[in-house]
Amino acid sequence: MQLNRGGSTAAIRRRWLAELADAIESAQLLAWQLGTAERPSAEARELYGRLEAARLEVETMRGITIHTPVADPAWLEALGWSGSLLDPAD
Secondary structure, three states, X not given: OOOOOOOOHHHHHHHHHHHHHHHHHHHHHHHHHHHOOOOOOHHHHHHHHHHHHXXXXXXXXXXXXXXXXXXXXXXXXXXXXOHHHOOOXX
């Protein structure tokens, strides 16, 4: 990433994190399509789970509070995830 001299570092960071969030969302949509295709792929489901973890990390860096998971809870359970991602009351 090259720094744009016309913008503040904070603005550049916000823009970069927004672009990263968009890219992760696009990758999640593709992984979801692959994971739910005619012949579901365990690798695609695992990739979706990893992308979801990355998305949550980016949202945390952006200062966005996540109350409910965007991921399908059944997928998260199949991946062995538990706790606050599956139950907002945790």
